[in-house]
Amino acid sequence: MLKIVGFGSGAKDNMTLEASAAISSAQLIVGYNTYVDILKQYFPDKEYYSTNMMQEKERCQYAIDMANEGRDVVLVCSGDSGVYGMASLVYELADEGTDIKVISGVTAANSGAACLGAPLSHDFAVISLSDCMTPWELIKKRIRAMAESDMVMCIYNPSSRRRAGYLKEACDIVMEVQPADTVCGYVRNIGRDNETAGVLTLKELADFKADMFTTVYIGNSHTKIINGKMVTPRGYKVV
Amino acid sequence: MLKIVGFGSGAKDNMTLEASAAISSAQLIVGYNTYVDILKQYFPDKEYYSTNMMQEKERCQYAIDMANEGRDVVLVCSGDSGVYGMASLVYELADEGTDIKVISGVTAANSGAACLGAPLSHDFAVISLSDCMTPWELIKKRIRAMAESDMVMCIYNPSSRRRAGYLKEACDIVMEVQPADTVCGYVRNIGRDNETAGVLTLKELADFKADMFTTVYIGNSHTKIINGKMVTPRGYKVV
Structure with missing residues (x-):
């Protein structure tokens, strides 16, 4: 299962209950370096995979591959994952068999x-x-x-x-x-x-x-x- | 203090941590009937004041008056309180002395x-x-x-x-x-x-x-x- 999660502004308080639960129960959290650094403050004991800016495609593909291997993966974006976020790119890259869920968040x-x-x-x-x-x-x-x-x-x-x-x-x-x-x-x-x-x-x-x-x-x-x-x-x- | 809180779609999960905390710590929750009925499921032991549609102005004024009397009031809206919500109306009705905070939420x-x-x-x-x-x-x-x-x-x-x-x-x-x-x-x-x-x-x-x-x-x-x-x-x- 791949959940694409918008975590809001970056303040923990601005996260939805669903986003918080998805992140804290995930087996693997994938995201852009800066966002992962924010989340490590709130969820320190998790497995993270982060890449730099401009590596969006590679990062989404990795999240898809890990989900297809059966892991519970969360791909994180700031704000809402559907607004200039990774949700559309994941749909473009994934095939029919990937189980995808978008979890909305508060956009900037x-x-x-x-x-x-x-x-x-x-x-x-x-x-x-x-x-x-x-x-x-x-x-x-x-x-x-x-x-x-x-x-x-x-x-x-x-x-x-x-x-x-x-x-x-x-x-x-x-x-x-x-x-x-x-x-x-x-x-x-x-x-x-x-x-x-x-x-x-x-x-x-x-x-x-x-x-x-x-x-x-x-x-x-x-x-x-x-x-x-x-x-x-x-x-x-x-x- | 008057907090204007958007509680998201209506699913409890779609609420931000800040919205949830504001509602659960409020002394009085003011809102439209339908929204108050939703929140009563999640926060049953609270004091609520609700009115019908078309009574927005009266409802906002009541929330302002109660906040001005020193109560911790939350005015609730579905989605985000700043998108076709009550936040602007409160600013238009309140005077400088009212302590107002808008808490953002996930809009529809x-x-x-x-x-x-x-x-x-x-x-x-x-x-x-x-x-x-x-x-x-x-x-x-x-x-x-x-x-x-x-x-x-x-x-x-x-x-x-x-x-x-x-x-x-x-x-x-x-x-x-x-x-x-x-x-x-x-x-x-x-x-x-x-x-x-x-x-x-x-x-x-x-x-x-x-x-x-x-x-x-x-x-x-x-x-x-x-x-x-x-x-x-x-x-x-x-x-």
Whole structure:
């Protein structure tokens, strides 16, 4: 049996009961180095197999092979394993005979939103700025479409050394449609000891130095600041 | 202190450790009748205050008042309290002096996705078809924008007695842009004993009888069926 488990933000508390039970009963836990290091704090006496970034395919294949040999394997991802996680890759690699179960978790969009207030209380989109596996032109098209239809956006992977200017470019696209003082927010290191969060304008976000541990939120025309929190109302009709 | 807690799908297992701890240590649990009935199974010896649908404002105000009187109050929502939940309404009603903490949970988009396979493994949007508090014209505009930018969509509240034709109308809009055999999926009663899920085409979805306990997924041009599961690949670039 192969369980693909999202363990949430990284704070043990943000894990679901099911994720926690699956990890603690597994015979083998497979994952990316950084994630495995987090889990070793909570589940020290387990067997782990970890690999570096960019070795996703090899790691998933190993988890599949071990499950096919009859072991109880958990493949771990941060957040939800179905959101930019390993679940789809496992389905693509495995054959019909592999027994697979996806265990959902809290993705960064939601754990980060809780830090900021309630930015995602109405229709929203989750978009990654990573162009490793998606053409940048398509990403920009999606950002424009979301802005034009007044969707709140949650942006994953807003920046990296190679993609330093991408967040600015994304904000500039949104500013062609939405005002520069649109309410935005960021959360860095969600659920970790050094978690920080802040509310800022779209214009400020364009020049904000995000890193790969930052999740970014762009509000819509209804998003406002209430007592320092970023809040999108549940409804737009005046009742 | 007022904690606004999303308890996930309704299966106890889908709750985070933090949500479970907050509920079990609360002095008062406030929520919608149906949700309170679910929680009473897991936490029978607690004080509950529940009201009917459409009484959200009164319920949130009661929770705020009790917290302001010094009680440890938990306001519960299914899924994530920040996604079409009560978190934003509480921020709108409370004043600066109320101590508020949002505790994130697994929203139906993610718990349902795990039942279907991995439909949300790339950029996606969450959109509600309920026009109680949002103009239907805006909802349709958003659906068109999602389809035109090839975003996977997760649809909440796809149908109700009054809105029987809305899902069909939404699918018809998508079919103006995407082929009729686009891979779609539904999950009904996520996390409950009578949970059902299925994969179908966009054309079939247009005539599907969804109810208010159903969450619907519309794939993008890359979404495919693998061994009966709905899977959107993590990347679209051929590596």
